[in-house]
Amino acid sequence: MYPDDFYYSQDHEWIKVEGEKALVGITDFAQKQLGDVVYVELPKIGTQLEFHQPLGVIESVKAVSDLYSPVSGEVLEANEELNNSPELVNEDPHGKGWIIRLKVKDESELQKLMSAVEYEKFLEGIED
Amino acid sequence: MKKTRLNTSHKNLGAKMIEFFGWEMPVEFSGIIKEHLAVRTKAGLFDVSHMGEILISGKQAIDFVQFLTPNDAARLSPNKAQYSALTTPKGTFIDDLLVYCLSPEEYLLVVNAANSNKDYEWILSHKQGFEVMVKNKSDDYTQIALQGPNALKILQPLTEINLEEMKPFWSSWGKLEGEEVLISQTGYTGEDGFEIYTLSLRPEKIWEAILEQGKDVGLIPIGLGARDTLRLEAKLMLYGNDINETTTVLEAGLGWLVKFKKGEFLGREALLAQKGEGIKREIVGFEIVGAGIARSHYPVFINNKKVSEVTSGSYSPYLKKSIGLTYLPIDFTEVGTEFKIGIRDRKVSARVVPTPFYKRSEK
Numbered sequence: 421m422y423p424d425d426f427y428y429s430q431d432h433e434w435i436k437v438e439g440e441k442a443l444v445g446i447t448d449f450a451q452k453q454l455g456d457v458v459y460v461e462l463p464k465i466g467t468q469l470e471f472h473q474p475l476g477v478i479e480s481v482k483a484v485s486d487l488y489s490p491v492s493g494e495v496l497e498a499n500e501e502l503n504n505s506p507e508l509v510n511e512d513p514h515g516k517g518w519i520i521r522l523k524v525k526d527e528s529e530l531q532k533l534m535s536a537v538e539y540e541k542f543l544e545g546i547e548d
Numbered sequence: 549m550k551k552t553r554l555n556t557s558h559k560n561l562g563a564k565m566i567e568f569f570g571w572e573m574p575v576e577f578s579g580i581i582k583e584h585l586a587v588r589t590k591a592g593l594f595d596v597s598h599m600g601e602i603l604i605s606g607k608q609a610i611d612f613v614q615f616l617t618p619n620d621a622a623r624l625s626p627n628k629a630q631y632s633a634l635t636t637p638k639g640t641f642i643d644d645l646l647v648y649c650l651s652p653e654e655y656l657l658v659v660n661a662a663n664s665n666k667d668y669e670w671i672l673s674h675k676q677g678f679e680v681m682v683k684n685k686s687d688d689y690t691q692i693a694l695q696g697p698n699a700l701k702i703l704q705p706l707t708e709i710n711l712e713e714m715k716p717f718w719s720s721w722g723k724l725e726g727e728e729v730l731i732s733q734t735g736y737t738g739e740d741g742f743e744i745y746t747l748s749l750r751p752e753k754i755w756e757a758i759l760e761q762g763k764d765v766g767l768i769p770i771g772l773g774a775r776d777t778l779r780l781e782a783k784l785m786l787y788g789n790d791i792n793e794t795t796t797v798l799e800a801g802l803g804w805l806v807k808f809k810k811g812e813f814l815g816r817e818a819l820l821a822q823k824g825e826g827i828k829r830e831i832v833g834f835e836i837v838g839a840g841i842a843r844s845h846y847p848v849f850i851n852n853k854k855v856s857e858v859t860s861g862s863y864s865p866y867l868k869k870s871i872g873l874t875y876l877p878i879d880f881t882e883v884g885t886e887f888k889i890g891i892r893d894r895k896v897s898a899r900v901v902p903t904p905f906y907k908r909s910e911k
Contacts, residue, residue: 455564455773456581458863459841459870461892477892479841481580481863482773503839 421448421540423514427530428539429490431472434514435533437524444490445518446478446509449543454480457509462498463520469493471529475520478509491529493522552597553690557752561769568772569662571598576771583774584865587737588906590766591696593758594775596736600664601689601745602657602671606680613647613655615678616671616814618797620807624649629717629732632805634659634667635815639796639822643667644787646734648719658691658745660787674814690751694758694767695741695778697908702762703742707731711742725753736775738782738906780860780871781906783833789844790831790859790873798822799875801831829875831859833903836870840891842898847890848874855880858889864905871905872898 426434432450436443451457461477469475469489476487476498498520502508509517524530534542549572558565563574574595577583586592604612613621618639619632626649634642634657643663648656659667668684675682694703704711709722709731719732727748735741746754759767776786785791791800798806798819806819836842842861847854861872872889880887883902888895 455576456579456865458581459839461840479863481777481865482575484841484843 422536424536426514426536427490427533428536428542429488429533430542431488431490433488433490435490435530437530440523441496442491442493442522442524443518444520444522446487446513447539448513451510451513451517454478454483454485456481457506460502460506460509460519462500462502463495465495465497467495469495469522487519489522490533491522492525494525495520496523497521550598550687552595553749553751554595554597554755557755558595558769563769563771566772568598571661573598574769574771576773577769580771580773580777581865583768583770584777586766586768587696587739587770587774587778588866589697591694591698591702591741591762592737592770592774593755593762593767594693594695594770595755596693596743596775597690598661599691600659600661600667600684600686602659602664602668603654603683603685604657604671604680605654605683606678607653608679609653609655612675612678612680614810614813616674617645617647618806618813618815618819619647620810621647621649621655622810626651627719629719629734633797633802634670635797635813636793637814637818639798639815639819640793641787641791641795641797641800642670642793644785644791648730648732662788688747690746690748692744692751692755692758693735693741694744695735695737695739697740698762698765698767699739699741701765702758702767703731706757706761725757727751727754729754736784737778738784738904739778739908777862777865780862780873781864781866781904783873783904786860795831795875796822796827798827799830827878829856829877830881831873832876832881832900833905834872834874834887834898835901836889837886837897837899840894840896841870842872842889842891848876849888849890849895850877850880866906876900
C-alpha cells in the first residue's frame with residue numbers, strides 16, 4: 421500500500437525524493453479520511469516553504485484541510501491537473517494525485533519523517 | 549452517544565460514523581458524490597431516525613397546533629402532512645418541522661434531532677389552557693427515507709399501500725415486512741420519494757428488505773454528508789445554519805407557509821408587522837464566480853463592508869459548482885447581483901442565482 425521509497429509525515433503527507441527535487445502528496449489514509457476531494461488550492465511557483473509550513477488547502481465535499489510541507493524547500497511545480505480533476509487525489513494519491521514538486525533545501529530534515537513501515541505502525545496507533 | 553436501531557446495519561455496511569447532536573450517525577457509506585448522484589439519478593436509502601417526533605393529542609390538539617405553527621393545520625385531514633415551523637412571538641424559528649395529521653385528535657410533529665428536547669420544552673411551556681397531551685416519542689420512532697426517481701418502483705412491491713396514488717405530503721398506515729409503518733410522500737432531497745416511520749423494534753428488517761429490493765436499480769445507502777448537499781441544492785432550510793431564533797419566517801423566504809387568515813398563532817403580530825413594513829433582508833442562493841468553496845460562517849461583503857455570513861455553503865455534486873445561502877440586505881437580493889465572500893485570505897466574487905439550485909424534471 422505505502423511505497424517503500426517515500427517518506428511520510430505525521431500530517432499524512434508523503435514525499436518522494438528524486439535527487440535534489442521531491443514530489444509531495446497526501447497519503448491514501450488522508451484521502452480516505454477527507455472523502456471526495458473537490459478543490460485543491462495550490463501554492464505559487466517559487467514559494468519558499470519552511471518545514472511544516474502550510475503550503476495549500478485541500479477541500480472535500482464536507483471538509484477543509486491545510487496541507488503542510490513535509491520539508492523546507494522551494495516550490496518548483498504544482499500539479500495543475502488538480503484544477504480540473506481534483507478527484508485524482510482520491511483515485512491515485514501516491515501517483516497522479518501528487519500536489520507539488522519541491523527543491524529540497526535541507527536533506528537532513530527527511531530524517532524527521534517516517535519510513536513506510538513506521539508510517540503503517542503510526543496508522544495502526546490512530547485506527548485503534 | 550445515542551444509537552438508532554439501524555446502527556449495526558450501518559457498521560456492517562462499512563459506514564463512516566460521526567457524532568451528530570448526540571447521535572452516532574453514518575456520514576457516508578461509499579462517498580458523498582457517488583451517494584448524492586445515486587439519489588438524483590436512481591435511488592438512495594437514508595436512516596434519519598435521529599429526527600424527533602412529538603405527539604400532540606386530545607380534543608384541542610388542532611387548536612394547540614394552530615397556535616404553535618404559522619401554517620394552517622386545519623387544512624389537514626387524517627393522513628395529510630404539511631411543512632411548517634414552531635415560531636417565537638417575534639416570528640423567528642424555534643424549529644422547522646412537518647405536521648402530520650394522524651386523526652382529528654392526533655398530530656405528530658417531526659422535528660430536527662438537534663432541537664427535539666428544546667421543542668418539547670417549548671411546546672410544554674405553551675400548553676396551559678389547551679386540553680391536550682404532549683409526548684416526546686423521539687426515541688421510539690425509526691425513520692427511513694427512500695428518495696430518488698426509482699423510489700416508487702422499489703417500495704411499491706414491498707407494501708399493500710397504494711403508493712402510486714399517493715400525492716406529495718399524503719401519508720398512509722400499512723405493513724412493510726410485517727411491521728406497521730406510516731409512509732408519506734415527503735423528503736429532504738428535492739427528489740420524489742418516501743419517508744417511512746415505524747415503532748418496530750426490528751426496523752433493520754425493513755431497511756434490509758428495501759436495500760435488497762432496490763439493488764438492481766441502483767439503490768445505495770446514503771449518509772448525512774450527501775443528505776446535506778442534496779437538501780442544499782434543493783434550497784431546503786437547515787435549522788441552525790439557514791434559520792434560527794434570529795431569522796424570521798419571512799426573511800427565510802418561507803412566507804408561503806404563513807397563513808395570517810387562519811387566526812392567532814405565536815409570531816403572527818410580528819410577522820404581520822414585518823410584512824407591512826417590508827423585510828430588510830432576505831435569504832438568497834449564490835454561486836461562487838471564481839475558484840473556491842464557500843462554507844458556513846465565511847464572511848459576506850458588499851462594497852468592502854461585512855454584511856453577513858454564509859449560512860450554508862458547499863460544493864454541489866450535481867451542478868459541479870460552489871453554491872450556498874446567505875442573508876443579504878433587501879436591495880441586493882436580485883438575481884445577478886454580485887458580492888464578495890471571504891475565503892481564507894481572499895475575497896472571492898459570488899453572484900445571486902435563482903433557487904432552488906436544482907429542480908427535478910417533471911415526469
